[in-house]
Amino acid sequence: MSDPAVKPGQSVSEVRCIGCGRTALPDRFRCELCRDLLEIVFSGWKEQQLDPAELKAIWRERRTSFDPADQSGVWRFREILPEISKQQIITIKEGNTPVYELPRCAKSAGVRRLFAKHQGMNPTGSFKDTGMTVAASFARQAGYHWVACASTGNTSASMAAYAARGGLRSLVLIPDGKISWSKLSQSLDYGALTCQLKTDFDGCVRVLNEVVQRMPVYLLNSVNPYRVEGQKTVAFELLEQFSWEPPEHIIVPGGNLANSSAIGKALREMKQLGLISRMPKISVIQAEGANPLVRTMRETDGEKLVPVHAETMATAIRIGNPASWKKAIRVVRETEGTVEQVSEVEIALAKAEIGAEGIGCEPASAVTLAGLKKLVMQGFVKPNESIVLILTGHALKDADFTLKFHRGDLFAGTPFGVESQILKSQQRAPILLEPNVEAVIDLLHSSET
Ligand code: F0G
Numbered sequence: 426m427s428d429p430a431v432k433p434g435q436s437v438s439e440v441r442c443i444g445c446g447r448t449a450l451p452d453r454f455r456c457e458l459c460r461d462l463l464e465i466v467f468s469g470w471k472e473q474q475l476d477p478a479e480l481k482a483i484w485r486e487r488r489t490s491f492d493p494a495d496q497s498g499v500w501r502f503r504e505i506l507p508e509i510s511k512q513q514i515i516t517i518k519e520g521n522t523p524v525y526e527l528p529r530c531a532k533s534a535g536v537r538r539l540f541a542k543h544q545g546m547n548p549t550g551s552f553k554d555t556g557m558t559v560a561a562s563f564a565r566q567a568g569y570h571w572v573a574c575a576s577t578g579n580t581s582a583s584m585a586a587y588a589a590r591g592g593l594r595s596l597v598l599i600p601d602g603k604i605s606w607s608k609l610s611q612s613l614d615y616g617a618l619t620c621q622l623k624t625d626f627d628g629c630v631r632v633l634n635e636v637v638q639r640m641p642v643y644l645l646n647s648v649n650p651y652r653v654e655g656q657k658t659v660a661f662e663l664l665e666q667f668s669w670e671p672p673e674h675i676i677v678p679g680g681n682l683a684n685s686s687a688i689g690k691a692l693r694e695m696k697q698l699g700l701i702s703r704m705p706k707i708s709v710i711q712a713e714g715a716n717p718l719v720r721t722m723r724e725t726d727g728e729k730l731v732p733v734h735a736e737t738m739a740t741a742i743r744i745g746n747p748a749s750w751k752k753a754i755r756v757v758r759e760t761e762g763t764v765e766q767v768s769e770v771e772i773a774l775a776k777a778e779i780g781a782e783g784i785g786c787e788p789a790s791a792v793t794l795a796g797l798k799k800l801v802m803q804g805f806v807k808p809n810e811s812i813v814l815i816l817t818g819h820a821l822k823d824a825d826f827t828l829k830f831h832r833g834d835l836f837a838g839t840p841f842g843v844e845s846q847i848l849k850s851q852q853r854a855p856i857l858l859e860p861n862v863e864a865v866i867d868l869l870h871s872s873e874t
Contacts, residue, residue, distance in 0.1 A: 437469025438507045440650055443752060452567055454648045462752065464690070465507050465650045470698070477699040480504060484665065488521070498522065499555050499658045505694060506559060506654050513566040515591035519554035520658055522546045524666045524813070527782050530775075530794055535801045536808045540672070541779070541793075542663050545786055545819030549611060552684060552817045553583035555659060556652030561587035563651045569643040570594060573636065575629035576646075577680065577741045578608025579818055584645045585615035596642060598622055598629040604740055605787075605823040625735065627746045647683030648748045656684055660691035663813060664701060671705045673810035676793040676800075678817055679709040679718050679764070680742035682753035688815070689756025705813075706762040708805075709753060710796030712737035712789075716766045717747055718754070727754040738826060738835070739772055741789035741818060763805055767795035770844045773830055777851040780827070785820025831855075 440449045444461030453463060484502055487495035494500040494511055498520020524542050531539035544552030561584070564572050572588050573596035574580045581597040588595035597612045601621035612619045622629050630646065637644045645652065664671060671692075677685045685707060692704045711719050715735035724731055735745035747753070757764060767775075775798075776791035793814035800806040820827065829835040832854045836845040858864045 437473060438465050438467045440464070441466045443755075451563075452643065454644055454650075462648055462749065463650045464752070465654055467505070467694070475504060475698055480698070480700065481665070481669065484661070493518075497558065498662055499558050499655050502658045502661050505657070505661065505698070507563070507651060509559070509562045509566055514558070514562045515565060515587050516558050516562075517548040517554065517586060517590055519547050519558050520662060522659070522662070524663065525782075525784050527779065527784065527794075527814075529782055530778050533778055534794065534798045536797070536806065536810070536812060539797070539812055539814070541784065541786075541814045541816045542659065542666075543784065543786070543816045544659060545790065545816055545822070547583075549579075549583045549586045550819035550822050551579035551583060551787075552656065552659065552815070553579045554587075556647070556649075556655035556683075556687070557583040557587045557645065559655030560645050560649045560651035561591055561593065564643040564645070565591045565593060567643070569641065571596060571640070571642040572645045573598070573633060573642045574645045575599070575626060575633045576604075577626050577743055578604035578612075579741055579822070580646065581617065581619070582608050582611035582615070585612045585617035585619075588617065589615045594618065596620070596636075598633050600625045600629055600743075603743060605825060607822055607824060626744050627732075627735070630746075630748070646748070647681050653683055653687045653690065656687035657691040657694070659815070660688045661695065661700075664695060669701060671701050671703055672813045673705060674762075674800075674806055674812040675705045675707050675815065676797055676812065677707060677709055677815045678739075678742055678789050678792045679711045679753065680715070680744045680747065680789065682709070682718060682747040682749040684815070684817065685709045685756055686749045686752035689752070689760060692760065704760045707756050707760045708762040708796065708800060709757060709764050710792040711764070711766050712739050712742055712772060712792060713766045713768050715739075715743050715745060717745055718750060719764050719766045721750060722754070722757075722764050727758070737772075738769055739788035739792060740823070741787060742792070763800065765796045765799050767792050767799065768841070768844070769839075770836070770841050770848065771795040771798070773826075773835060773845070774848055774851060776826075777830060777848070779816070780820060781851070784816075786816040787818035787820065787822040788826050790814075790816040790818050 442456035487501040547554035595617040714737040720731040732746040775794035
């Protein structure tokens, strides 16, 4: 392993502490003085005099290009990203994800129209790819040979893929038995050195933080400011898909809280660049059993993180000590959004409803619909406002959950047995039949309601 030395060069962007504003070296993750997180700031934009109309035209035009960087839904927005030399870009044509209208979910939530931006339609099946393309490319440009992450499964799948594409080695630390098999299988398939630690996600983070201090291994967890930059592009793309007319609400699941931070940063920058005139409200939804942000807001008014021992079947967001909590709170406050929590049964119901639209998502993404229902009931979201749910992961990411749901075993032996009775109408267990034409026709007749 060689020790890469990264020096800050002449650039439109620099890495700065979110707390004291001090400039940091580009490959650091925390301020050396106050230990706060870092973010990338584009101090050179003023001199560049970027013209919003021109930017919109260039970004759109690139969709018809065959240049690999233009074909990426992240790198076609490169004017608002940190500079990475084109030869170093590792892309699997991420981004450019669809927006779907969800009319039945809208009805069930009590709103007129509802849209979902489906980040599960990325190459490895989750929103992580948009951030990973930027951070992995930076790692390669900076001369690292090893990258690493602790993960609830999606970051690791994405990192393993981008590392493999870029000729880098990757180390994955995941909580033993607490991630879906499909996510684990991706990391193996893409060739990562995969370790299952007998702890939870927060425990994996603790171990990895020390490993990266002692070895020349580049950390690709979401404290990495380059990941946030890539994840930011989802909001640019969404606004482009809305003809730059901002929706009233964007609803995001909350785990380690980088995604909400990234989307908020994007909106702030879009306003600064004159691409939009107002910011949508960003609301963050957590599972009741993994609700440190909700507790932090309610119990300390956002002043001091309240870590929790996290427990939820939405394993992607089973996180009790989120790294980016300060950034997320800043975004929720600045956009006048809110935070909410939803129960395991509410998540399962919402996931089934999104599936029944022919779209599907993983459980962690479904907290958005479950949360929306609550926000409508509270009057925070009005029925005629425009709302976008950010669906973060593909339905196939957690097929076990879906099968158990439809077979009716998801809540067996849990304290949610009684509450889960409301799910019966959504359950469509596979039906075992003799290989007999009449039996199938009878079933068709009896199903015609
Ligand atoms: N949805 C999915 C599908 C996720 O995988 C994650 C996080 C989140 C939502 C929450 O996003 O952390 O930015 O608030 N997954 C991470 C991982 C932690 O390791 O894959 P966040």
